[in-house]
Amino acid sequence: MLEVIATAFFMAWAVGANDSAKAVGTAVGAGIVGFKRAVLIIAIFTTLGAVIGHSAVSGTISGLARGLTPPQVGLVLFSAASAVTLASLVGMPISTTQSIIGALVGSSLALGLPINWWTIGKIVSAWFFSPLFASILAIAIYRLYKPLMIRIKCLKNLELTQKWLVFLASTYSAFNLGTNEVSNVIGLAKAGGLSNPNAFLALVMAFGTLTFSYEVMMTIGKDIAPLGPTSAFSSQFGASIAVTTANLFGLPVSSGQAIVGAISGLTLYKGEHVNKKLLVDIVKSWVRAPLFAGVLAFALIKLFSAGF
Numbered sequence: 001m002l003e004v005i006a007t008a009f010f011m012a013w014a015v016g017a018n019d020s021a022k023a024v025g026t027a028v029g030a031g032i033v034g035f036k037r038a039v040l041i042i043a044i045f046t047t048l049g050a051v052i053g054h055s056a057v058s059g060t061i062s063g064l065a066r067g068l069t070p071p072q073v074g075l076v077l078f079s080a081a082s083a084v085t086l087a088s089l090v091g092m093p094i095s096t097t098q099s100i101i102g103a104l105v106g107s108s109l110a111l112g113l114p115i116n117w118w119t120i121g122k123i124v125s126a127w128f129f130s131p132l133f134a135s136i137l138a139i140a141i142y143r144l145y146k147p148l149m150i151r152i153k154c155l156k157n158l159e160l161t162q163k164w165l166v167f168l169a170s171t172y173s174a175f176n177l178g179t180n181e182v183s184n185v186i187g188l189a190k191a192g193g194l195s196n197p198n199a200f201l202a203l204v205m206a207f208g209t210l211t212f213s214y215e216v217m218m219t220i221g222k223d224i225a226p227l228g229p230t231s232a233f234s235s236q237f238g239a240s241i242a243v244t245t246a247n248l249f250g251l252p253v254s255s256g257q258a259i260v261g262a263i264s265g266l267t268l269y270k271g272e273h274v275n276k277k278l279l280v281d282i283v284k285s286w287v288r289a290p291l292f293a294g295v296l297a298f299a300l301i302k303l304f305s306a307g308f
Contacts, residue, residue: 003074004192011077011185012201014084015096016042016208019181021216022093022239022259023173029221030232032166035214043206045171049178050186050202060119060250061187064104067113072301073192077185079103079297083289091215091223092285095254098127100184102290106297111305126251127286130242131261138238138262139269146230162229169236176243177255178202184252219282220259225267225274235262257286 023046024038033041065073080099087094101123108115145165152158182202189197221227227235239258246253260282267274 004070004077004189004194007074007077007081008185008189008192008194008197008201009204011081011084011096011100011188012182012204013208013212014081014088015177015181015185016205016210017088017212018084018094018216019096019177019255020046020174020205020209021213021220022255023177023236024170025093025217025220026227026232026236026259026263027166027170027221028217030166030227030229032163032229032232033170035217038170038217039206039210041167041170042174042177042209043203045174046178046182046205047199047202049175049180050182050198051178060123060252061100061104061184062191064101064108064116064119065188065191067111068107068191070192071304072107072111073188075300075304076100076103076107076297077188077192079106079300080293082296083293086292087285087289088212088216091219092282093216093220093256093260094282094285094289095127095256096181097123097184097252097254098286098290099293100188101252102292102294103297106294107301109294110298110301123251123253126246126249126253127257130246130253131257131265133245134239134242134258134262135265136238137241138234138266141238142230142234142266142269145234149230159229162233165233166229166236169233169240173236173240173243173255173259176240176247177205179247180243180252180255219278220263223275223278224260224263224282225272227263231263231266231270235259235266238262238266254286 020042027033080103083099084096239262242258
């Protein structure tokens with residue numbers, strides 16, 4: 001049981017270091033929310049999402065972990081968290097969801113357990129669909145939102161309105177983070193024998209945001225494309241709606257893929273510069289992370305299986 005607690009905390013911390021940037025990175029990058037305030041947003045609203053948010057994601061992950069013993073669940077969590085941490089070291093906004101799924105598949109292959117390929121197929125298809133859907137939503141929101149902002153003639157009122165809308169989009173995204181990414185960790189932790197770890201894991205995730213998220217936050221908020229308040233709100237809100245839609249169907253998608261899709265799609269629509277080299281590197285990391293987590297989980301399960 002101790003190994004599950006320790007590795008669940010490690011995974012939650014890794015989610016905070018990487019995925020929290022996707023909830024507040026646009027607000028920080030646009031200069032609307034400071035880093036310390038962003039950490040506070042994550043701490044409050046991610047915890048609320050994990051505790052009161054209603055999502056079928058946790059059950060989906062628990063189902064994929066069926067047949068694993070608590071020590072094996074611990075190795076899955078460790079493998080996924082290691083992949084996420086390595087990506088965070090170089091500022092890459094990867095998918096913690098993909099890392100967890102990769103580790104689960106690797107462990108099941110090592111143990112010869114049946115794999116629900118239908119569920120895996122639905123999850124993988126959602127990974128391709130969510131950035132495209134988020135991009136379309138971001139463009140639609142931008143087209144509705146920008147004309148409304150133009151009607152506000154008072155500069156002070158305009159700035160205040162934009163700041164509040166970006167802030168609200170960030171809180172919504174942070175809530176989503178609790179119901180989606182943290183639910184992934186919660187699902188595995190429950191499969192490993194922990195009961196009701198929601199609030200604790202959400203708070204550990206907030207600590208990950210505080211200690212290790214700045215580089216990934218800058219990648220999202222500044223390096224992909226320059227973001228103003230209008231683009232920041234449209235991208236963040238579009239990505240959040242895409243993630244919420246997936247949550248309703250119990251699909252553990254990546255908020256990172258959604259926000260990257262929203263930012264790049266909206267920026268291209270506006271005819272502005274997108275850092276294509278960085279985008280290629282990010283997409284490569286989306287492939288490498290689950291493969292690394294899967295291979296590591298496979299190797300660790302094989303190495304220690306005699307003791308389980």
